[in-house]
Amino acid sequence: MKLARVVAGAIAGLAMLGATALAADAPPGATSCSGCHxxxxxxxxxxPRLVGRDPEKIVVALQEFRSGQRKGTIMDRIxxxxxxxxxxxxxxxxxxxx
Amino acid sequence: xTRLHPxxxxxxxxxxxxxxxxxLPRPMLAQGAAPKIVVVGGGFAGLTAARxxxxxxxxxxxxxxxxxxxxxxxxxxxxxxxxLRDIKEQQFGYGKVAGDGVTLAQTNATGINATAxxxxxxxxxxxxxxxxxxxxxxxxxxxxxxxxxxxxxxxxPHAWKAGEQTMLLRRxxxxxxxxxxxxxxxxxxxxxxxxxxxxxxSLIAWYLKxxxxxxxxxxxxxxxxxxxxxxxxxxxxxxxxxxxxxxxSMGGKVSSVDPATNTIATDFDKVKAAVANVIxxxxxxxIAELAGATDRSGWCPIDPVSFESKQVPNIHVVGDAxxxxxxxxxxxxxxxxxxxxxxxxxxxxxxEKPETPKxxxxxxxxxxxxxxxxxxxxxxxxxxxxxxxxGSGGVSPVDAPLAERKExxxxxxxxxxxxxxxxxx
Numbered sequence: 051m052k053l054a055r056v057v058a059g060a061i062a063g064l065a066m067l068g069a070t071a072l073a074a075d076a077p078p079g080a081t082s083c084s085g086c087h088x089x090x091x092x093x094x095x096x097x098p099r100l101v102g103r104d105p106e107k108i109v110v111a112l113q114e115f116r117s118g119q120r121k122g123t124i125m126d127r128i129x130x131x132x133x134x135x136x137x138x139x140x141x142x143x144x145x146x147x148x
Numbered sequence: 149x150t151r152l153h154p155x156x157x158x159x160x161x162x163x164x165x166x167x168x169x170x171x172l173p174r175p176m177l178a179q180g181a182a183p184k185i186v187v188v189g190g191g192f193a194g195l196t197a198a199r200x201x202x203x204x205x206x207x208x209x210x211x212x213x214x215x216x217x218x219x220x221x222x223x224x225x226x227x228x229x230x231x232l233r234d235i236k237e238q239q240f241g242y243g244k245v246a247g248d249g250v251t252l253a254q255t256n257a258t259g260i261n262a263t264a265x266x267x268x269x270x271x272x273x274x275x276x277x278x279x280x281x282x283x284x285x286x287x288x289x290x291x292x293x294x295x296x297x298x299x300x301x302x303x304x305p306h307a308w309k310a311g312e313q314t315m316l317l318r319r320x321x322x323x324x325x326x327x328x329x330x331x332x333x334x335x336x337x338x339x340x341x342x343x344x345x346x347x348x349x350s351l352i353a354w355y356l357k358x359x360x361x362x363x364x365x366x367x368x369x370x371x372x373x374x375x376x377x378x379x380x381x382x383x384x385x386x387x388x389x390x391x392x393x394x395x396x397s398m399g400g401k402v403s404s405v406d407p408a409t410n411t412i413a414t415d416f417d418k419v420k421a422a423v424a425n426v427i428x429x430x431x432x433x434x435i436a437e438l439a440g441a442t443d444r445s446g447w448c449p450i451d452p453v454s455f456e457s458k459q460v461p462n463i464h465v466v467g468d469a470x471x472x473x474x475x476x477x478x479x480x481x482x483x484x485x486x487x488x489x490x491x492x493x494x495x496x497x498x499x500e501k502p503e504t505p506k507x508x509x510x511x512x513x514x515x516x517x518x519x520x521x522x523x524x525x526x527x528x529x530x531x532x533x534x535x536x537x538x539g540s541g542g543v544s545p546v547d548a549p550l551a552e553r554k555e556x557x558x559x560x561x562x563x564x565x566x567x568x569x570x571x572x573x
Contacts, residue, residue: 083508090569128508136506
């Protein structure tokens with residue numbers, strides 16, 4: 051539910067900015083991700099594409115990296131630098147990117 | 149004028165007086181003129197900043213100043229030295245920049261007037277700016293180590309700026325007779341690519357093990373600790389018995405070098421090198437000093453939210469030249485900083501306040517072609533400096549199986565492809 055609100059907010063934000071040439075503001079940390087996550091990678095690649103991906107899937111993956119349920123080489127270390135709210139915002143923002 | 153999100157044009161026209169009161173002081177812009185952003189440096193930091201600024205706000209007038217027609221990337225250049233990779237794979241052009249609407253000035257910046265907000269170019273042109281982003285990378289200090297100057301670097305390559313120096317070191321190692329000692333001189337912190345000297349020692353040792361097994365690699369170090377140390381040292385023990393690390397406290401600090409005899413002197417000893425790779429101390433690229441953005445350390449203190457210089461207003465510094473607190477001088481960090489800085493600059497140019505950022509660094513090193521290790525962390529501003537987010541980050545597990553080292557080597561390769569596609573593609 052919370053995630054849905056974040057996504058809705060991000061989409062609304064994009065619509066408001068539609069009149070100008072401005073891109074939607076990325077939440078803290080989000081612009082760093084593209085250093086490894088290619089916008090042209092497959093969704094099941096390692097590391098996967100984030101752009102346009104279902105935000106819920108991104109959130110679940112990151113939660114699993116955090117809990118140790120999912121084994122990562124490096125994402126398990128990076129995810130610990132973000133709060134659950136920040137993770138949701140990043141996931142929503144990437145989901146809204148094309 | 150009650151909309152929450154006024155357009156940039158409304159700001160520039162000064163129509164939103166009530167809104168503007170809640171913003172930072174607006175820059176002095178001619179009415180309707182596009183804010184001018186000049187970026188000096190076309191590497192991982194500079195080119196990222198220029199393209200990101202333009203993508204974020206198409207209304208900006210963005211120029212990047214870079215003299216070299218081709219960029220030669222440092223990450224993976226140790227592979228080139230060890231004969232694992234062609235230097236061409238390190239080289240990238242600027243052909244895609246124009247497509248983003250960014251202007252490329254293919255020349256050097258020779259002077260900056262921070263009061264008049266102008267950049268003087270070697271071709272005689274003068275660029276005005278509202279915001280200037282400096283991304284000059286490093287300058288090697290040829291005054292810091294007795295005997296090591298620009299001429300000495302032709303005999304004892306640093307190979308710390310990728311290109312001809314990389315190839316010079318490779319040729320020397322290829323020409324070396326079996327039984328020789330390759331000496332790597334590693335500097336004090338801070339310097340570009342903290343784990344770089346140790347990755348280089350590893351890959352040279354890998355090459356020698358296969359091709360010239362009676363040879364040695366010796367690291368003479370001005371430090372007692374280094375990045376990913378346990379990971380490197382554990383792997384060295386297993387793979388490279390002929391690799392020796394001489395720490396500061398074991399007499400590793402080099403006091404002078406003699407290019408005529410290829411001899412390296414420490415306080416206690418003299419080593420005759422078959423190949424000498426001298427990585428000297430470094431400082432921010434010269435243009436940062438000319439701009440007045442460097443402090444006594446030779447690097448540039450910056451605000452961790454906007455990357456604006458703490459010494460010169462309207463000038464921002466990103467990448468290796470900046471004092472980015474706990475963030476290391478890596479290509480990943482440069483790229484991450486540049487994206488944050490570009491958005492901050494775009495916001496400041498229209499009188500908005502930049503958001504408090506978070507930044508990530510990820511850095512892979514190869515101990516062997518199929519053996520990778522990594523370090524990562526997340527950073528945020530704390531008391532005016534970038535600090536690690538507590539509990540985030542760390543290095544690869546010390547006890548990881550070889551399959552995981554192989555996977556990290558593959559991820560390293562993928563990372564290079566992804567980041568260079570973002571910056572240059």
